[in-house]
Amino acid sequence: MPEIKKIGIITSGGDAPGMNAAVRAVTRTAASKNIDVIGFYKGYAGILDKDYIELTYSSVGGIMEKGGTILRTARVPEFKNPEIRAEAAKNLRELGVDGLVVIGGEGSLTGAKLLYEEFNVPVIGIPASIDNDIPHTDMAIGVDTCLNTAVDAMQKLKDTASSHERAFIVEVMGRGSGYIALMSGLSVGAEAVIIPEVPVDYNELTDRIWQERKRGKINCIVVVAEGAASAYSVARHFENKIGYETRITILGHIQRGGSPTAFDRILASRMGYSAVNFLLEGKFGTMVALEKGQTVTVPLEKVLSEKKVLDPQLIELVNTLS
Ligand SMILES: Nc1ncnc2c1ncn2[C@@H]1O[C@H](COP(=O)(O)OP(=O)(O)OP(=O)(O)O)[C@@H](O)[C@H]1O
Ligand SMILES: O=P(O)(O)OC[C@H]1O[C@](O)(CO)[C@@H](O)[C@@H]1O
């Protein structure tokens, strides 16, 4: 078993509610084993700039319920350059970091995988991205909170939609994945969900909404994932064709903020705790995943060689119920 004396943590990519709970769990688990912990600021930028803070059992008190990330985060495009990654690996060695926990989405985990493969940095990843686009884990940290935020907003839009007999086109996040759109649409009983994974037939869709309107329906919620189309372009297809006056709402970055739900706090705590234990078992170059209710490790190589596919049964379910 490798001896680990100092663990470094970063939060990287888009922030996700629950990242703080993961930072707390890693720190406290490490502290319980007399391992020092440092948190680098702003993802990979903090490693490159040696900009970090020492984290202790007590310094991470009271952060679990906070949205965002106390370590802050960043997108650092230059990390795609191997010479820059070499600098990061050198800095980590100089600082005596013998275990690096990377908390972030699939982009951040790609950076972690390369640090491990190219420079033997002992990394472990924790999946955290509201997009839920990371393969081999049932859930990523932040997804549940994001969905609850989106559903809360849509439920309010449904109220005003009914009062005014209007249609709302609600654009949600998801650059490459329709997960947020599909699951929030399912949760509010949306009339349609437009996602990058499934081509949309606007003639069929507008006709269906028009028929429902004629039968007496008084509201219509259409959820669109940003990666599929913009709400404005969807609205252009709807103009004068669905029997409703239409309004557009882009939920935007409120989906990334807020105090994490109990689910995200628990998931982040479990994953943070497991990350330290897996590092101590020498399971470097892996990601902590939630599989059938258990935290397990999956090699980053395997995680990142695939694209997460939306469950076709869920798509069928939404189509059936809408
Ligand atoms: N191919 C890559 N090689 C090396 N580093 C990468 C690569 N892709 C991303 N990264 C690093 O990870 C950072 C975050 O990636 P990205 O912006 O894709 O977000 P993410 O981690 O996928 O999170 P989210 O999608 O939730 O916003 C990048 O800014 C970069 O520093
Ligand atoms: O505005 P930013 O921080 O670049 O992030 C936007 C992107 O990040 C994500 O929210 C994931 O965190 C994507 O769904 C979205 O496209």
Ligand SMILES: [Mg+2]
């Ligand atoms: Mg991503």
